[in-house]
Amino acid sequence: MNSWMKIEEFCALVNLDILAVHALIDEGKLLSKEANGECFVEVSRSAHALIPATKGIVVDEAYEGASVSMSSEFVExxxxAILNLHEKVLDAKEETLDALKGENRFLKEALFSMQELYDEDRKTIETLTKQLELLQDELEFTKRKYKMMWNKAVESYTPSAE
Structure with a gap:
């Protein structure tokens, strides 16, 4: 499996300047490709080209005279392992992003559904309010009609003379 990295990131990883990396590419020691106007370097084969293939010992005197020795196989x-972990982190990142995108789609659909329900409820409330107003007007009309009828009946009522 090929692992491609932008040339700037590769330079930072191997602690070389871009001109030195371009020189290694020109010599054929590093594999590269152009995509979308950017230069990418193949990481795993390039790491093998940068590390000497001898079975010798690498000596690091980073801590005040103390030396640490490692074989080139260990470094390779x-x-x-670092590149493998880097790929796993990128894969996990993509899975997380996919999960978040799916969750966002779900929430968006739920929100649209809630909005539709709200709109339907609002229309129902408007219809019921109009019906209530009409019924109140009809009730007021009926009250006036019966009041007029009873007033007329009371006025025309004459008690019987018994």
């Missing part, structure tokens, strides 16, 4: 395996 370490770089490979």
């Amino acid at each position: 395996k370490t770089v490979g």
Whole structure:
């Protein structure tokens, strides 16, 4: 599996300047490709080209005279492990982004559904309010009609003379 990295990131990873990396590409020691106007370097094979293939010992005197020795095979395996972990992190990141996108789609659909229900409820409330107003007007009319009828009946009522 090929692992491609932008040339700037590769330079930072291997602690080389871009001109040195371009020189190695021109010599054929590093694999590269152009995509979308950017230069990418193939990481795993390039790591093997940068690390000497001898079975010698690498000596690091980073801590006040103390030396740490490592074989080139150990360094190659370490770089490979780091690159493998980097790929796993990128895969996990993409899975997380996909999960979040799916969750966002679900929430968006739920929101649209809630909005539709709200609109339907609002229309129902408007219809019921109009019907209530009409019924109140009809009730007021009926009250006036019966009041007039009873007033007329009371006025025309004459008690019987018994």
